Amino acid sequence: MNPSFSRPMRHLFAGVAAFSLLGLAPAAAETYKLLANLDGASEVPPNAAKGTGSLSATYDTTTKKLTWTVSYSGLTGAAVAAHFHGPAGPGKDAPVEVPVSTGPSPLQGSATLTPAQEKDLLDGNVYFNIHTQANPKGEIRGQVSKAEPG
Template sequence: MMVIVVLAAISCTKGGELERINSTQYTVTSLASSRQLVPGLDTTFSGTFNGFYDEQGNGLTFTIGWKDLWGAAKDTIISVNFYGPAGPAENGPLVRSLPFVSTHSASSINLGLAGIKGFTADERKDFLAGAWYFTINTKKYPNGIIRGQLAPTKQ
């Protein structure tokens, strides 16, 4: 007589409770246009920036949208750049460049700055003070086709 013994082991890992990070958080917005460039372009090109910054995680996630970015003349987006510190009527030094390619004159993209691309202490201070701006750069306008001053608002 053969006896088959089947052993079944159920393993369970007990996890802890999920905890909300008690961190200062900000919404970050901007309305961008070609006229905000220094010097400005006399066009109707425009865009938006809507983001979220978590101070403890030191990460910024955002969506940039644009419309009618080059009218009838075809162009290609090559990057979004961040500059600062600088006020709305002045140019500042380049802080970050995020390359991406798009041939759409109207669209949006989700991007982020985190980890090794996060902020240093000085960059965070300038960024949270509203002294950063972004540009969308194209092949025809490598220094920017639109610009928008970033406005962080504490939640």
């Protein structure tokens, strides 16, 4: 084999292989674990409700799917509504972004988020609350945040 021919060919093949790998590489996808502790003190305005709850969720940036489980106890009555609200930080109110079906604890479900909802969620500007007949503006609430890497 001619040495002057094999060197350029090796470079050409290496370049084609590198380009192919870059072109086929999938976009960086992430799955986030999210948490919220729910209580009356976090409502706006705070209330003296004795109920508590916790939200555990995951969000997949590729599918845009938010999946959740919310456990609660000690409410003044049945949950009549539950929602993810945003954009808002602690102490602020915001409109409903994702409605949640109510029922006995635990509440489970999923939704596909819009780009704006994804930004609110990942920026920590979403809260979850549960409404009851006695507390129609919300009985327990918690700010949704990314779980610390473990």
